[in-house]
Amino acid sequence: MKAGALDGIEVLEGRTSLMAIFLLLFAIPCLIGILGGVSIAAVLGFLLSTFLLQGFAPAAGIGLGFPVYLLLPFLVSVAAGVILGIFRVCDLFSEKSPWVAGHIGKVRDLMERHEILKAYGEYMLIPLMWVPGLGLYGTPALAWILHWRSIRSVLLMLTGWIIACLAVLGLVEGILAVFFSKI
DSSP states (O other), X not given: OOSOGGGGSTTOSTHHHHHHHHIIIIIHHHHHHHHTTXXXXXXXXXXXXXXXXXGGHHHHHHHTTOOHHHHHHHHHHHHHHXXXXXXXXXXXXXXHOHHHHHHHHHHHHHHXXXXXXXXXXXXXXXHHTTSTTTHHHHHHHXXXXXXXXXXXXXXXXXXXXXXXXXXXXXXXXXXXHHHHSOO
């Protein structure tokens, strides 16, 4: 990969990147669920729910019987796999399409003119991960387009993801406590 998004992560090149994405998206979450005593059907259901519900997935995890302490590692692994996968797909489009490569070059030139975006723009990835529908899939694509393709940007996106999941988890746990508490 030439000047790809995963260049900062030396290990993730070619087939190795596909293997890492597979491990983060499927193998590690399945292992977490199985070691936590959750049925494989619930693990796969939660995995599908995570892809569909994004930041609202902790609610599905609670409903599927996942222990609360397993939710965050599961969700972070899936999110890391999705982020790296989207970076990889964007790299492939850029390599194969002169039109995409040209437009990305224009964005790079635009970004060079705005010092504040260059210095602090990456930090907006944290709240963008909270936006339903944009969060898990749109934010990595936006980060790639704006040339925020570093390990730091991946960590910032994962930070936003963790905050969003913890907020939903807290809300779900609070609602459950209200409905099932003895008054």
